[in-house]
Amino acid sequence: MSIESVSARNVSISVNLHGSSVELRTVSKERLLGRYAYGKYLPIGVERVLRLLETRGVRATFFVPGAEARAWPALVREIAGQGHEIAAHGDAMEDHGALGDSEEAVLKRAHDSIAEVVGVAPLGWRAPDGLLSRRTLPLLSAMGYRYDSSFQDDDFPYRLDSDGGQGMIEIPQNEMLMDSTYFSIRQTHDRVLKNWTEEFQGMHAAGGYSCITLHPRPDYGVGRPSRIDMLDTFIQQIQAMPDARFKTCGEVASAAMNA
Amino acid sequence: MQSMWPGGVKCAVCITIDFDGPSNDTGLKRVVLGRFSHGRYSAKRGIPRFLDIFERQRIKTTFFVPGYDAEQHPDSVRAILAGGHEVAAHGYLHESFDLGDEEPFYLRKTHRILTDLIGRPPVGWRNPGGGKSALTVTTLRELGYIYDSSEKDADLPFFPIIDGEQLSDFINLPDNTSSLDDFPFYRVSFTPPSEVLTHWKQEFDALYREGGFFDLIVHPRMGFGSGAPSRAQVLEDLIVYIKSHPGVGFFTMEELARWCLDHPGQWPNPALS
Numbered sequence: 001m002s003i004e005s006v007s008a009r010n011v012s013i014s015v016n017l018h019g020s021s022v023e024l025r026t027v028s029k030e031r032l033l034g035r036y037a038y039g040k041y042l043p044i045g046v047e048r049v050l051r052l053l054e055t056r057g058v059r060a061t062f063f064v065p066g067a068e069a070r071a072w073p074a075l076v077r078e079i080a081g082q083g084h085e086i087a088a089h090g091d092a093m094e095d096h097g098a099l100g101d102s103e104e105a106v107l108k109r110a111h112d113s114i115a116e117v118v119g120v121a122p123l124g125w126r127a128p129d130g131l132l133s134r135r136t137l138p139l140l141s142a143m144g145y146r147y148d149s150s151f152q153d154d155d156f157p158y159r160l161d162s163d164g165g166q167g168m169i170e171i172p173q174n175e176m177l178m179d180s181t182y183f184s185i186r187q188t189h190d191r192v193l194k195n196w197t198e199e200f201q202g203m204h205a206a207g208g209y210s211c212i213t214l215h216p217r218p219d220y221g222v223g224r225p226s227r228i229d230m231l232d233t234f235i236q237q238i239q240a241m242p243d244a245r246f247k248t249c250g251e252v253a254s255a256a257m258n259a
Numbered sequence: 260m261q262s263m264w265p266g267g268v269k270c271a272v273c274i275t276i277d278f279d280g281p282s283n284d285t286g287l288k289r290v291v292l293g294r295f296s297h298g299r300y301s302a303k304r305g306i307p308r309f310l311d312i313f314e315r316q317r318i319k320t321t322f323f324v325p326g327y328d329a330e331q332h333p334d335s336v337r338a339i340l341a342g343g344h345e346v347a348a349h350g351y352l353h354e355s356f357d358l359g360d361e362e363p364f365y366l367r368k369t370h371r372i373l374t375d376l377i378g379r380p381p382v383g384w385r386n387p388g389g390g391k392s393a394l395t396v397t398t399l400r401e402l403g404y405i406y407d408s409s410e411k412d413a414d415l416p417f418f419p420i421i422d423g424e425q426l427s428d429f430i431n432l433p434d435n436t437s438s439l440d441d442f443p444f445y446r447v448s449f450t451p452p453s454e455v456l457t458h459w460k461q462e463f464d465a466l467y468r469e470g471g472f473f474d475l476i477v478h479p480r481m482g483f484g485s486g487a488p489s490r491a492q493v494l495e496d497l498i499v500y501i502k503s504h505p506g507v508g509f510f511t512m513e514e515l516a517r518w519c520l521d522h523p524g525q526w527p528n529p530a531l532s
Contacts, residue, residue, distance in 0.1 A: 131293055132290065133292075134292070152296055153303065154303060
């Protein structure tokens with residue numbers, strides 16, 4: 001079996017757990033007010049996403065920054081307790097391309113925080129803002145990670161050995177299936193759904209793998225009630241497609257590794 | 260209406276593909292990993308998908324290839340040539356920035372890389388992301404180029420004016436990166452593919468009515484390009500739509516440029532009229 005055949009028409013829902021770690025890159029904790037308050041919406045958005053996933057019977061992968069795991073340990077355990085996968089997503093939304101010698105320590109801090117909160121070590125990693133250094137994949141491989149999900153350069157998962165991720169799998173993302181791509185430029189619900197639908201239908205018809213990326217935030221994410229309704233419509237469309245199968249990123253990576 | 264075009268067709272169509280692999284991000288000093296990996300899609304998925312479409316639709320096209328991408332993906336360039344398509348130049352590291360005095364060096368470098376792969380010198384050039392200077396056309400002519408497809412100030416081909424004189428051995432085949440390019444819709448406005456198809460059909464309808472020149476630019480990469488299945492389908496649907504009109508000719512840019520040079524009276528510089 002090839003990677004392409006084991007992952008054909010698989011669909012993953014991935015949620016980047018962006019809370020105030022986004023704002024705390026530029027302002028202090030005391031200033032998480034007004035326009036800097038969006039990140040504090042995290043538990044409201046997460047609860048809505050969880051309810052929808054439960055209603056539709058879909059298990060997702062939550063990419064969690066170490067800082068959010070430390071800030072919301074009970075919530076992260078609740079997510080894991082509902083059968084979703086917890087993967088790592090930097091520690092405090094760092095630019096991994098600019099960390100230099102401190103990168104290994106940052107990766108380890110995030111890794112340990114998530115392992116401590118969840119009780120098991122994460123096997124997947126996604127770069128905050130998709131920014132990596134040439135050392136990131138070798139470091140992740142040495143730490144025992146099985147997959148990365150930061151690239152946007154293929155229709156199927158692929159092996160990362162030639163990119164320095166020895167023994168690892170890439171679970172490619174797709175900016176056309178992200179909420180933030182459209183909401184950050186203020187597109188309407190209808191427009192976002194139209195973009196998502198057309199992109200997904202095209203990839204499905206080509207037999208490819210689709211990774212949907214969401215955020216629980218009310219600015220560039222799907223946390224708001226109206227957007228959750230839109231997401232529900234999209235999930236039901238996918239579930240109505242023949243051969244479409246929801247799998248977590250970890251499940252897709254595991255099948256690819258054994259292919 | 261008197262035809263201006265080869266074979267007496269009513270409307271001349273060039274489908275052009277700017278390769279834009281890892282060169283763009285490398286040229287901007289980014290590591291082509293993560294969010295900057297879009298260019299890696301070109302050789303892996305976008306180019307093969309485009310070549311399949313052009314074979315199915317039986318049209319010949321022009322691929323503008325940055326020298327660095329040709330070095331990284333020589334097999335892709337060979338596949339393009341094997342499909343009967345034209346390979347033309349598009350900068351070395353897709354320099355959309357000003358190269359200053361070094362520009363001739365990089366034009367020559369890419370020229371050597373492409374010449375080795377093609378087996379003969381390329382004759383066409385398109386500026387990468389808008390970068391062009393007073394040195395560009397002079398250097399291209401020294402290297403034997405016969406056309407540039409970068410200018411935005413006309414609907415029809417025209418002879419450039421260099422040092423006050425209108426050339427007759429080098430033609431501009433104008434492009435439009437605001438409306439007949441995938442980049443503005445898939446990067447600036449994130450427009451759904453079905454709406455982009457409608458938009459490009461409207462572009463074609465108007466140019467066809469005028470008996471004009473339709474020069475579409477697409478990219479095989481992820482991100483701002485049309486390489487992904489949903490968007491590649493738009494390209495194929497558009498080609499099918501164009502083909503459904505009588506009197507349409509699909510040409511490589513080299514074919515069109517040679518026709519223009521052979522019929523020099525038709526392409527005055529708009530500044531002289």
